[in-house]
């Protein structure tokens with residue numbers, strides 16, 4: 001693959017990404033079952049300002065005008081997630097035709113507008129009915145997930161050509177079961193490894209199901225945050241390896257190499273089981289691509305009091321940070337793409353999420369002051385992708401996070417990642433300067449960088 005010096009290959013795909021619970025609203029409409037983020041966000045004290053996704057960006061009802069905005073931007077593809085509990089209100093068994101109907105309308109409208117739909121099966125919004133049966137702690141969930149996957153493959157594989165099983169299983173295991181900062185809000189050293197393992201077994205089962213009937217591509221989306229030691233001391237280097245194994249290799253390694261990083265026993269101790277080899281073999285199903293979500297890096301030091309990693313980030317001074325407190329570090333994206341290529345056999349990669357939160361207040365006149373740092377973030381990170389491709393990494397596409405300002409999980413609506421501003425009181429959409437910039441990147445295939 002020859003990569004031109006000043007633009008991207010002709011078949012490179014440019015898109016934007018979102019997820020169901022963060023933008024759709026109407027979480028219980030038309031027969032949908034309740035999902036764990038609905039229950040979590042309606043539990044006092046779990047989300048900033050006790051905000052929830054009851055309305056969000058009202059995309060469930062406004063999807064046609066939102067697709068019009070995507071068309072105006074010149075998007076070639078759109079990454080969204082399918083809400084499991086719209087399709088199967090009880091998580092298994094009865095299919096809800098109205099739930100399928102929403103995604104049918106969404107997909108057909110996207111195709112009408114020449115925008116490729118790419119779907120993620122699970123973006124954290126587990127049906128409550130399954131959570132009440134143990135959720136990711138119940139080994140049966142691999143079969144439940146495969147059945148759900150089959151019901152959507154059957155319906156949409158004629159129109160969706162790029163599938164992802166899971167979005168960022170690390171966040172579900174680490175935030176949802178280890179630290180309790182995300183749904184379902186558990187805090188347990190023993191539950192997190194079980195959740196990890198069942199998430200990955202479910203991934204494997206869905207890929208196996210896809211291979212039976214699927215005709216296109218399926219992969220796994222992981223968040224990778226490259227870890228750099230704060231010093232060359234053996235303690236800081238060891239701490240960095242623990243942090244890197246627990247976030248960056250805990251999921252991609254079983255999926256691609258059929259093994260878990262040995263550092264996980266150092267992190268979890270007796271709470272890390274000896275998984276049956278047959279389980280890990282089943283997890284290691286050949287996949288067609290890796291989806292990489294990249295936001296930032298971490299500089300890591302040894303911290304004996306930091307449970308359970310015994311590692312802590314060191315904030316870098318005198319450099320730019322986003323509203324999330326994340327360092328702006330585009331070199332980390334190049335480094336990560338090269339790391340995936342070198343460590344996992346040069347798989348095709350899509351950058352499935354990359355973006356930045358900055359405060360973008362709307363003025364009284366209704367304009368939106370898009371922080372110029374967001375344009376700079378996209379410019380430098382898209383350049384970083386190009387650098388990796390010039391160094392031989394097989395990157396197939398880039399999806400900006402996010403198309404719309406949206407519900408940022410436990411941070412509610414306090415963080416704005418969108419290239420399109422959403423006034424949540426009026427639901428008015430206003431493209432930001434970053435939308436104009438990204439539209440130019442797409443139109444010139446990266447030549448404007």
Ligand SMILES: N=[N+]=NCCCCNC(=O)[C@@H]1[C@H]2[C@H](O)[C@@H](O)[C@H](O)[C@@H](CO)[C@@H]12
Pocket residue numbers: 019022167168171223225293295296326353401408417
């Ligand atoms: N330090 N630090 N970072 C810890 C690792 C961050 C992991 N979270 C993500 O990557 C989430 C991903 C998610 O898909 C999307 O649903 C979220 O809205 C975005 C923005 O938050 C990102």
